[in-house]
Amino acid sequence: EENVQESRREWMLLMMERAGKKNSNVKHRQFWQQDNHPIEIWSLKVFEQKLNYIHQNPVESGFVTDTIGWKYSSARNYGNNDQTLLEIDVN
Incomplete structure (x- = not known):
């Protein structure tokens, strides 16, 4: 589209x-x-930091005002449990 x-x-x-x-x-x-510069995800804290960074990218770029506003972001899964576009096991 x-x-x-x-x-x-x-x-x-x-x-x-x-x-x-x-x-x-x-x-x-x-x-x-x-x-690419791989970063070892060695703790839940590091995972959450990197995930939040990824989710904030569209907001920081000014494309959306909230992380769940980006259609292709997994933030929708974590924030709204929206599994319609991308299915992610958030547990």
Whole structure:
């Protein structure tokens, strides 16, 4: 489903194309960062910290005002027990 009101579409595609040109492994566009830095989740506290960080990203970027407002976020599962889009065992 395409959102005709999305004003950043062309800009986002351009940015992904530029990122893809810098990497010989990418044919068209690159969405994810190339490097990753794995962090060991060694306690519940660290898990909750990382999960909260991920859930806050759309809020910090200004896309939504609340973590459960982002359609593809697992925050909906944790906050509302909403399993309609993504099924997650939150126990």
